[in-house]
Amino acid sequence: MNTEVDEYEQERQRALEFQRQLAAERDEEDGPLPDLPPLPADPRWRVAHLPFLSAVSFALLLCASSAGFFAGGAPSALGAAAGVLIVTVSFTMSTLVIAWADTVRPAMLMPLALFTYVLKYGALGVVLAFGVSVDWAGKNALGWGIVAGVVVWTAVQAWWFHKVSRPN
Numbered sequence: 001m002n003t004e005v006d007e008y009e010q011e012r013q014r015a016l017e018f019q020r021q022l023a024a025e026r027d028e029e030d031g032p033l034p035d036l037p038p039l040p041a042d043p044r045w046r047v048a049h050l051p052f053l054s055a056v057s058f059a060l061l062l063c064a065s066s067a068g069f070f071a072g073g074a075p076s077a078l079g080a081a082a083g084v085l086i087v088t089v090s091f092t093m094s095t096l097v098i099a100w101a102d103t104v105r106p107a108m109l110m111p112l113a114l115f116t117y118v119l120k121y122g123a124l125g126v127v128l129a130f131g132v133s134v135d136w137a138g139k140n141a142l143g144w145g146i147v148a149g150v151v152v153w154t155a156v157q158a159w160w161f162h163k164v165s166r167p168n
Contacts, residue, residue: 046099049160050092056156057088057149064148068141079138083145086127090120091153 061084068080094116101112
């Protein structure tokens, strides 16, 4: 009878070990995501260009509104300033969303960046389409302000990152 108890105990131990292995495999499948590479010590580099770009955008806003005023009066000045302001706000928001995604979860960077760009350019398209259909003296200046804002922001941002990435 002692042999039967030993065999029973051995079989029970094997069954428990098998259950532990199954539980460990399930835990690995349902466990947390794999470890990600460590984030940089200082994540502020992602938005370090924003103060400079904001200053350039403010200067462009003043130049565009001045040019609009001389070309078509107060409505054109308002339109040109609004165009530059729309671009500045939309590009700043997309930069902040992308920087946040890169800090929190780098795997979400590409989907959020694409969503942000689609949303941003969709909103710019809606503004331009609405601007074309409205009978307002500043609508042409609004369009030119948007174009100037996009060109200047993109050029200055490209210059900034080129300057930062080049070794001295």
